[in-house]
Amino acid sequence: APASVGIDPTIVRRKTRAVPVGDVFIGGGHPVAVQSMINEDTLDIEGAVAGIRRLHEIGCEIMRVTVPSMAHAKAMEEIRDRLIKTYQNVPLVADVHHNGMKIALEAAKYVDNVRINPGLYVFEKPKSDRTEYTSAEFNEIGEKIRETLKPLVISLRDQNKSIRIGVNHGSLAERMLFTYGDTPEGMVESALEFIRICESLDFYNIEISLKASRVPVMIAANRLMVKRMDELGMDYPLHLGVTEAGDGEYGRIKSTAGIGTLLAQGIGDTIRVSLTEAPEKEIPVCYSILQALGLRRTMVEYVACPSCGRTLFNLEEVLHKVRSATDHLTGLNIAVMGCIVNGPGEMADADYGYVGKQPGYIALYRGREEIKRVPEVDGVEELINLIKADGRWIDPQ
Numbered sequence: 001a002p003a004s005v006g007i008d009p010t011i012v013r014r015k016t017r018a019v020p021v022g023d024v025f026i027g028g029g030h031p032v033a034v035q036s037m038i039n040e041d042t043l044d045i046e047g048a049v050a051g052i053r054r055l056h057e058i059g060c061e062i063m064r065v066t067v068p069s070m071a072h073a074k075a076m077e078e079i080r081d082r083l084i085k086t087y088q089n090v091p092l093v094a095d096v097h098h099n100g101m102k103i104a105l106e107a108a109k110y111v112d113n114v115r116i117n118p119g120l121y122v123f124e125k126p127k128s129d130r131t132e133y134t135s136a137e138f139n140e141i142g143e144k145i146r147e148t149l150k151p152l153v154i155s156l157r158d159q160n161k162s163i164r165i166g167v168n169h170g171s172l173a174e175r176m177l178f179t180y181g182d183t184p185e186g187m188v189e190s191a192l193e194f195i196r197i198c199e200s201l202d203f204y205n206i207e208i209s210l211k212a213s214r215v216p217v218m219i220a221a222n223r224l225m226v227k228r229m230d231e232l233g234m235d236y237p238l239h240l241g242v243t244e245a246g247d248g249e250y251g252r253i254k255s256t257a258g259i260g261t262l263l264a265q266g267i268g269d270t271i272r273v274s275l276t277e278a279p280e281k282e283i284p285v286c287y288s289i290l291q292a293l294g295l296r297r298t299m300v301e302y303v304a305c306p307s308c309g310r311t312l313f314n315l316e317e318v319l320h321k322v323r324s325a326t327d328h329l330t331g332l333n334i335a336v337m338g339c340i341v342n343g344p345g346e347m348a349d350a351d352y353g354y355v356g357k358q359p360g361y362i363a364l365y366r367g368r369e370e371i372k373r374v375p376e377v378d379g380v381e382e383l384i385n386l387i388k389a390d391g392r393w394i395d396p397q
């Protein structure tokens, strides 16, 4: 028997606590949340509101905005107000790029989650000899970070909001760099240092991200983070992403390789695909990764053969036609096969099949049963008629 018999293909997700970001939860068995970041300037209120709305309408569930100054933090109040008045409340995350606590504290009043980067909390005096930091030095610096971070942590805790401890491989603090090197260990220790501070202040609405532009580093860091959290009895959810993935096909492949590998292992509770393209382009990639892994179902699942010498019609053209006619029917599985040589089982148990039968004719299947044979020119229309007859058709909006 094939080796896979008896293996349950369902991905078992790592058990994590549920962390709120507005009305969306990250972890705790909730669907893997899709997020992105607007690229409008936060000071351009109209533009930012429009950008958030545009992204939200196509399925972005959590919106991150950059908050580099006090003026930007204050602008978040108006952005939040406008969203509520003209659209709806959307989960917002403020990205605070330095250890200016006043800015983070102001933003924390209007957003649901504040993202901080531990690499920017540098209290150490530069060491010219690049020696490791001792635990005494770590403790001393840790105390300074705790004092700095405390008001923000307390504010988020008291409002039942959340924090993202977002470590970047490219921006580790010197103490981590000299002690652990430019490594996944350094990234994990950075996150742990901040987790411990939050915990010491009785705050547990924590989400972690460990991002790198090199996929193997990002994968190793997240796996190590999970291992360390398991050892320490921590169950914080993870946000996955490959930074600076670039654009086009390779940007999508890099993101999928990094995010998909971890998700397949059950690791990851929210994802962002970072592309050097309009943020709208990121959302379908996120949903495609989640659907391909069977983690979320938001689109029609198409099964199509690659075509070969036996193919009885122009597969690429027909698949395109079938897709444009049916891609709004979320939840259906539709197969388009050049021939039936290997039997209907090849259609991966699709709900409907469009299969080459003989030159000029195709067969329509419902599950594994052939329903009728029709001239190829009428194929797509007859497929729609069959779906309609089964009561599974809805008109496109």
Ligand code: SF4
Pocket (backbone or CB within 6 Å): 305, 306, 307, 308, 309, 310, 311, 312, 337, 338, 339, 340, 341, 342
């Ligand atoms: Fe070729 Fe038929 Fe297989 Fe398609 S299903 S690749 S046409 S043998």
